Structures are given as structure tokens and as C-alpha cells.
Amino acid sequence: MRASSFNGRDRYRLAGRCDEVQAPLSDGAGEVTAIGEGVTRFAVGDRVVTTFFAEAWIDGPQPPDANPYRRGGPGPGVLVESFVDDADGFVAVPNHLTYEEAATLTTAGLTAYNALFKHGDLQPNEYVLLQGTGGVSSFGLLFAAAAGARPIITSSSDEKLARAVELGAVGTVNYRRNPEWHEGVLELTAGR
The missing domain is CATH 3.90.180.10 (Medium-chain alcohol dehydrogenases, catalytic domain)
Incomplete structure (x- = not known):
């Protein structure tokens, strides 16, 4: 190994x-x-x-x-x-x-892929919320962006959120600064 x-x-x-x-x-x-x-x-x-x-x-x-x-x-x-x-x-x-x-592919990568496409049936232009910036969410961000979806990601780190935008996130919410982070997500998705 x-x-x-x-x-x-x-x-x-x-x-x-x-x-x-x-x-x-x-x-x-x-x-x-x-x-x-x-x-x-x-x-x-x-x-x-x-x-x-x-x-x-x-x-x-x-x-x-x-x-x-x-x-x-x-x-x-x-x-x-x-x-x-x-x-x-x-x-x-x-x-x-x-x-x-x-x-990193086996657990984090396949968990994200299965959640988005096998169980979630994610389609282009759909919003998808990814909570946090760990392995599964990071793979989810990459897969969702590559599939033409509109990923939104949460984190307590502005630095990680900036990197998420570089990787394809269409919106971010810092849950430490915004404890009602779900409201920020709804604002980004126009209530959807």
C-alpha cells in the first residue's frame, strides 16, 4: 500500500x-x-x-x-x-x-456519487445542498458541478467556501456567521 x-x-x-x-x-x-x-x-x-x-x-x-x-x-x-x-x-x-x-475514491467518492445520482437522481440545473467541506461533500461538489447541477455548500471557513466557488459551487453559506444557514440557502435558491 x-x-x-x-x-x-x-x-x-x-x-x-x-x-x-x-x-x-x-x-x-x-x-x-x-x-x-x-x-x-x-x-x-x-x-x-x-x-x-x-x-x-x-x-x-x-x-x-x-x-x-x-x-x-x-x-x-x-x-x-x-x-x-x-x-x-x-x-x-x-x-x-x-x-x-x-x-480517497472508494468511500468518499462513491458515497457522494451514489447519494447524488443513484438515490438523488440529480439532474442538470437542479440545486443540491452539500453540508460541510469534508471528503463526501467535496466529491459531491465536483460531481454536481460536472453534471451541470447547481451546488451550494456550507462551511464555517470562508477560505474553504472561496475554494468551493473555484471548484464549481454556485452559492455558499458560512454557518458559523449565519446560524440560520437554511435561510441563506433558501435565499440562494429563491425559496426552492
Whole structure:
């Protein structure tokens, strides 16, 4: 493993609030150092990122028996030097991404994508509110802007809000300066 990312569920795990005894952390990226017999998708030296449910969920709706395979609890986590798994537990890292960038895709990136497009059915020109500037909201901002939606984001930091505008936010609300932040959002959306 070359890089791992830290997600909300990992915070609970590392704080001892989970019973799992496996290595922690869900998301990681690294380089293939060896392959097993019959593996054709990858070669030694390929850059890969882990999948969250390993080989238990390849496509389609989540199978009901996928949870035991979750990375970092109860399945094995990626806070290790070397990680061995089935080839279906990895996907190739695009050449333009660093290991650090790729390591953020699995949980934060896919959570944002699923929330906006699978569950939310976000369409062009629709407003979407993203609360905070953490990993999921940051990915949500990028995805929503790329899809032609109109993302609005909240934060307590004017610096982060300015960066959000650079990344495509059409409106921002500082919830520390504006405790009634929902009113600011309604003003930005003309009451919608």
C-alpha cells in the first residue's frame, strides 16, 4: 500500500468503538507486487485502488451478504505495508491520479456519487445542498458541478467556501456567521 485515506467509519474503529480485530482503514491505493495463478486483469507494477466490498460486490445492487467483506471491518483493512486479496478486490488507478488521490475514491467518492445520482437522481440545473467541506461533500461538489447541477455548500471557513466557488459551487453559506444557514440557502435558491 502506498496511500490510505481516513473516513468517518475509520475514526470509530481506531477509537476502539468497534469489535473488529482486523487491520483498520477502508480505502487504499498501491502497486501490485505479485499476482496469483490465473490473474489476467493486473500485472506486477500496476497501480490499483481497493474496492470497499472486495469480491462480494462486483456490480448491480448490493448483495445482502456483502457486509462481512467491508474493508477495515469486519473485512481486512488497508493500514498495512502489503495487502493480499482476490483480483476483484481492486480496480486500476487512472494514470492522472496520485496514490493519495486514488485512495480517497472508494468511500468518499462513491458515497457522494451514489447519494447524488443513484438515490438523488440529480439532474442538470437542479440545486443540491452539500453540508460541510469534508471528503463526501467535496466529491459531491465536483460531481454536481460536472453534471451541470447547481451546488451550494456550507462551511464555517470562508477560505474553504472561496475554494468551493473555484471548484464549481454556485452559492455558499458560512454557518458559523449565519446560524440560520437554511435561510441563506433558501435565499440562494429563491425559496426552492
